[in-house]
Amino acid sequence: MKKGDLVFLKIEDVTFGSEGLARTDGRIVFVPGALPGEVVEARIIKKKKDFARARVISFREKSPHRCDFPCAHFPVCGGCKWQDVAYDYQLELKHRIVAETLRRLGGFGDVRVLPIMTSIEIFHYRNKMEFSFSAQRWLLSDEPEPLEKPKDFALGLHIPGRYDKVLDVDTCWLQSEISNSVLRIVKNFARESGLPVWDTRRHEGFWRYLVIREGKKTGETMVNIVTFDHNAPLLQRLARALLEQLPELTGVVNNVTKSKGGSAFGEEEYLLAGKPVIREKIGDHVFEISANSFFQTNPGQAERLYQKALEFAGLTGEEIVYDLYAGTGTISLFLSDYTRCVVGVEVIESAVKDARNNAEKNGVNNCTFVLSDVRDEFREIKTITNNYGQPDVLVLDPPRAGVHPKSLQGILELQPERIIYISCNPATFARDAQVLCQNKYKLQQVQPVDMFPHTYHVELIAKLERR
DSSP, X not given: OOTTOEXXXXXXXXXXXXXXXXXXXXXXXXXXXXXXXXXXXXXXXXXXXXXXXXXXXXXXXXXXXXXXXXXXXXXXXXXXXXXXXXXHHHHHHHHHHXXXXXXXXXXXXXXXXXXXXXXXXXXXXXXXXXXXXESSBXXXXXXXXXXXXXXXXXXXXXXXXXXXXXXXXXXXXXSOHHHHHHHHHHHHHHHHSSOOBOBTTTTBOSEEEEEEEEOTTTOOEEEEEEESSOOHHHHHHHHHHHHHHOTTOOEEEEEXXXXXXXXXXXXXXXXXXXXXXXXXXXXXXXXXEXXXXXXXXXXXXXXHHHHHHHHHHTOOSOOEEEEESOTTSHHHHHHHTTSSEEEEEESXXXXXXXXXXXXXXXXXXXXXXXXXXXHXXXXXXXXXXXXXXXXXXXXEOOOTTOOOHHHHHHHHHHOOSEEEEEESXXXXXXXXXXXXXXXXXXXEEEEEEOOSTTSSOOEEEEXXXXX
């Protein structure tokens, strides 16, 4: 086998990352987009000592679980890799990925993995979408000549594996119709503004990102225009154009970032119209969300996820709960009605500000939010416990990279009775759970949750108890 070879492959399984897994010539071959049971003709695009990667040229046998898809941008757009896979089968694959990852990476072959929690909605479920401006539009292979759109302008989503190429998107099925209207209005305005869009190769340009946030239960919508600098007259005209066509918008803000990297977080923020926050409701609590704060992307599923966290925590009303990676305080406030007190730790200052504000507006007096990096906060374990008390229950909801090894050691020193671990990455969860269970804990149950239909991503919530 060598790079460029054509091979016929029978797909045996699927990995976290939406790659089919086949074996040939003594090697594992990863095939993006292929499903178990399919037979494909594929070209080898990468060859290593123990594995290879191939691209599908044609399907000789297709899975019976393939289905029609509604989006005009599929499959070029990488946002919904499984939109052509029947939803029931998506759930089966995600459950399999969680169970197999726990067995293979964590050694948890006998842990009970509960049936996956299905999503309430499978389209229009996201409450936040981030679109990139780019001076390098991805050209479609069947695009007519002359080009219907300019080559040096795009507002959409990055092509998988390309930092510099953006697919121009007109409608996204993951967001609501009002958000799609915002996308089209901003695109037309920016294209006609005369100011250049961001060029990732030259690191110059004015228009950088469009971020749209919604309160699914409140109907509130925020538009965040991210630019390289602040052009008040131009951006005020854009805000007026948005509100003239969509008067139901809650607010329009402008975030300014000079960073050359691919981040939509701004160093400065300007309110162009309306309010600088939107509200969302989870359980009995209403949360205010600012432009740069983290909030669960699928709020309907988040509420069900938190209900499972409450069940796993086994609270009686007397416990001290530590909520690490607390964000805007959603989990902390959700659990506050059922416990003595909650201590939330969060590194993003705006999120801590939102969390404290959310607690005050909801009349919650038993939540304390600490601005700190979790890794730094565990340097002095005694200081934490002296200030806030010894935790009975610890809630972890870390980013995709998981918990830092130093923080894991700090958690082991804290010795909470129960750890509730929420993860968006089964692999890093398996790694962290293995460390915890080699010491003082036992992994009792794992609940997979489908937060992101039509993608390979799967959330999980796990219960660990001290031995």
